[in-house]
Amino acid sequence: MNHSLEKRAVDAELARNGNSETVRAKLLPEKRALLWALLFGAASLGGALLMASPIQKMSTWPFFTGASSSGIAVSPQLLAQGAGFFAQSCGDCHGDDGHGDEGPDLHNLAISDARIASQIKNGTKGEMPSFAKKYHDPEISALVAYVRTLR
C-alpha cells in the first residue's frame, strides 16, 4: 500500500520471526493474489456470458415475459393484423424490421403490454405522435401482440 505500512508490517513480523526472507514471502502475497484476481475476474465474466444463452431461453417462458398478464388471446390473425398496422404506422420511424431507425429498437422490450399500449395511444411529446385517433383498443392490442413477437 505504501512504504510506511509495508515497513510497519515487516518490522512487526521481523520482531516475531527473524528470517527476513520468510517474512517478505509471507507479507507480499501479491503474485498469488494476482492469480486469484485474474481467475475470479475471468470466471465472473465467463460465467455471466455463459448464462446469457440460458437466460435468453428462459425469457421466452410466459412466466418471465408476463405475456399472460395482458389477457390478450394471441392468434395468427391478430399478429398478421398487428404486422399490417406496424408496417403502415410504425416502420417509418422504428424500421421495417423494428430494429430502430429514427425511433428506438422495439426488440425485447422490457416494459409491460399496458405500457406499450399507452405509448402507442398517447405518444411522447416531441418524439412520437399519438395514435389514439387512428387506432382503437382492439387494433392497439394487435400492435402490442406483434411488437411482443420482435425478439
Next chain:
Amino acid sequence: MSIDPTLWPKLHGASTHFPVALAMAAALFEGLGALWPNSSPRKAQLHAAGYFTIILGALGTFPAVLSGLFMTKGRVLGHDAELFHHLFVWPAFALLVGLGVWRALVGEKASPRGFSIYLTVLLITAGLMAGAGYWGGELILNS
C-alpha cells in the same frame, strides 16, 4: 401466473448504482490515501475506506449484472446506446471483481509497486464504470 415484466428494469436500476458509485469512491479514497502524508493517521483511514468500498463494489456487480442479463433477455451486446453500455460494462465487471479479490487478499501488505499498479487499474475501472453508467442513463432517457 407471471412476473411483472418491469421487475428486471427496476431491479437493475436499483442494483446497478452501487458498484458504479463504490468503484468511483474506492478510486477516490485510495487515490487520496496515496497522496496523503505518511505521518497522518488519515492515510490509513482512507486506505481502509478504499479497501471496503472496492470489496463491496465487487460484490455489488453480481446482482447488477444478473438483473441486467434478465432485463435484456440475455443480450450481451445489443445496438446503439446498449452496445456502448455493454462495451464499458463487461471489462469493468471483470476488472472490478479482479480488483476486489486482489485487494481482499493483499490487504495492507501491498508493496508500493503493487499498489501503484492496483491504483492505476482501479482508476481505469472507475472510468469504465462511469462510461457504463453514462450509456445506461442514455438508454433510459432515449427509451
